[in-house]
Amino acid sequence: MTKKSNIGGDFLWGFILLLWIVMLVVPASRTTFLSITGAHPYLGGFFKFAILASMGDLLGGRILNKQWVIPQGFIFKAILWGLLGMAISLVFFVYSGGVSYAQGAGKLPFANVAFATAFFTSFIMNTTFGPMLFIFHKFGDLFIDAKIEKKGHSVKELVSRVDWQTMVGFSWLKTQTFVWIPCHTVVFLLPQEYRVLASAFLSIVLGILVAISKMKSAKK
Numbered sequence: 001m002t003k004k005s006n007i008g009g010d011f012l013w014g015f016i017l018l019l020w021i022v023m024l025v026v027p028a029s030r031t032t033f034l035s036i037t038g039a040h041p042y043l044g045g046f047f048k049f050a051i052l053a054s055m056g057d058l059l060g061g062r063i064l065n066k067q068w069v070i071p072q073g074f075i076f077k078a079i080l081w082g083l084l085g086m087a088i089s090l091v092f093f094v095y096s097g098g099v100s101y102a103q104g105a106g107k108l109p110f111a112n113v114a115f116a117t118a119f120f121t122s123f124i125m126n127t128t129f130g131p132m133l134f135i136f137h138k139f140g141d142l143f144i145d146a147k148i149e150k151k152g153h154s155v156k157e158l159v160s161r162v163d164w165q166t167m168v169g170f171s172w173l174k175t176q177t178f179v180w181i182p183c184h185t186v187v188f189l190l191p192q193e194y195r196v197l198a199s200a201f202l203s204i205v206l207g208i209l210v211a212i213s214k215m216k217s218a219k220k
Helices: 003-025 027-039 041-065 074-104 114-149 155-160 164-187 192-218
Strands: none
Touching: 003 027, 003 041, 003 192, 027 041, 027 192, 041 074, 041 192, 074 114, 074 192, 114 155, 114 164, 164 192
């Protein structure tokens, strides 16, 4: 891809992101969007993550390859992100409700303190559900690649292709501690109707972190 094409891709990616921002800034479109996604939370979660997380993947590829590349199986990987978005739509309710209940029952301290509730929710979610989300997405990604490349896709073969040192040392320990727990603490301080959307925007950051983790793996 030429330098001119890369610049065009940069503008296109930025323009799509700007459209999302404008939609949320303009009161009429924001109200309509929140009304639709509120009435259909799973469908809303699917499309938020299918679009925004895929944009994160594309941005990560841009950083990794120094050019815009549509990855193989892009549509299937977008669907994978959408399914994760549906799960996250449920998980946010489960963890935030569970933490509030535990605080009310005296199992966790600082009941009715918004920051404490947000922090406990983020911490517990990211140390339990978080690692499994990373694994599910990684194996889904590898499975799609293996099917397209006609490689073996048994559990044993997929496990052998994972760089577990980077997965545990970087993705779990470092990014969970220094990125996702603080970021999701802020997310859980937001009104409920904005939380899944904010998390979907954070998936753009995930695309950058995935690119960094791949660069780390390539250096080994």
